[in-house]
Amino acid sequence: MEDILKKLEAESLSLEPDSELRALWRNKVLQYTEDFLDNVNTLNAFNAYSDEQINDFDFGISENPTNIDNLLEIIKHGVDIPGLNPASGGHLGYIPGGGIYTSALGDYLADIFNKFAGLYYAGPGAVKMENTLIRWMCEIMGFPKQSLGNLTSGGSIANLIAVTSARDAKNINCTNISKSVIYITEQAHHSLDKAFRIAGLSETIIRRVNLDSEFRMDIKHLEILVENDVQAGLNPFMAVGSAGTTNTGSIDPLDEIARICSKYNMWFHADAAYGGFFILVDELKHKFKGIEKSDSITIDPHKGLFLSYGTGAVLVKNTSNMVKTHFYQASYLQDADFDENEPSPADLSPELTKHFRGMRMWLSLKLLGLKPFVAALHEKYYLTQYFYKKIKEAGFETGPEPELSVMIYRYVPQNTDADLFNKEIVEFVKNDGRVFLSSTTINGKFWIRLAVLSFRARKSTIDTAISVLKEAVKHAHSKFGQ
């Protein structure tokens, strides 16, 4: 046995590289990231690729180690380059992500000491740090002091936690599920529909509330639907409002949804995954009026605070509603009691062991201060207004005036099908690669989207987008023969 231990110890010792090897690897990795950052403003937002090209890379696992230089080559050509480059300021599609440098430094620290952030007992400072961040977000959204929530991996899981908490708070179970009603619009994020299914709410009645001409919830229709359902003996229990839809950036009439939810004793969930942090901008704050009256809010720091992917948040006004769904006392965790003052993430979410997400967020906000974040959000708002003006001048049809930093537009040619024409525009932009734009379909019409949320998107980026779009129109005209 001792011989075996000796041999195994010698082999497993390479899990602990010495300082020389750490320096070698670290310097190579840092050199790679420094090159990336030095060139990020000239890198494409999208690099076309073929599946064969990706299949050529050997991501397979082997018994023996591989040289760091070889691995960085695989990472560069197999992972970093092909497809969308979310770190590029030219990423103006979907909802752009962040990736501020301080986020990586926070992760580096958190990963090295690998603090257990799931339970206060094990990582009191880590839990306190995360709860402080959550309380700060509650405060900016206008929730009371006792409110709390959870730092999640993203908005989808945040929505799921809100939905399961609402389900249990309103006692939805097998005796009433088929009479229970959820109200939501077609423009709500699809992660909510996923959440209903995962939460076992597929058998509820899910009503799609009409939209007004600017893709916001038609509040009169909501009130009529709820009133009719009550008359019919049904059980309306939740309404979802979006504070910045993914398609058009529209904000539902939050204050009015809150009024109806309060009148009919329904849970009001506000999905502010994309838009939430714009509340920090004084000029835009009024648009969120009523969000403080919601029961739960989803907000994504990996969108509006420009952190790297993997940081979302759910805020719940009455914490006991989260505890009901998520608290569990296991015998092997008997040392870690529920703490009223500093509830642990494990008590408020499905996770036990988790990434210490708070560190990247806290380090970023502390090291940089809040000011540049607010300025960047304000800037993105104005860049979108600027694009809106310029794209109109370029002869495009636009959707509603942008509420935040997402908008839709399309070119309407005289003798060609507009959908085909605009698909060709998007394809041209993708192959060009300088900027990345995505498309959507609303009421059967194909639209191109603009979403400005990369912290690296500047006025020059928008000017590039406009000129690429003008070239794309020319190209499409020549292709379709006009």
Ligand SMILES: *Cc1c(COP(=O)(O)O)cnc(C)c1O
């Ligand atoms: C992005 C988004 C989500 C989903 O968040 P993920 O972080 O991608 O999981 C949910 N709702 C809205 C409005 C969003 O914009």
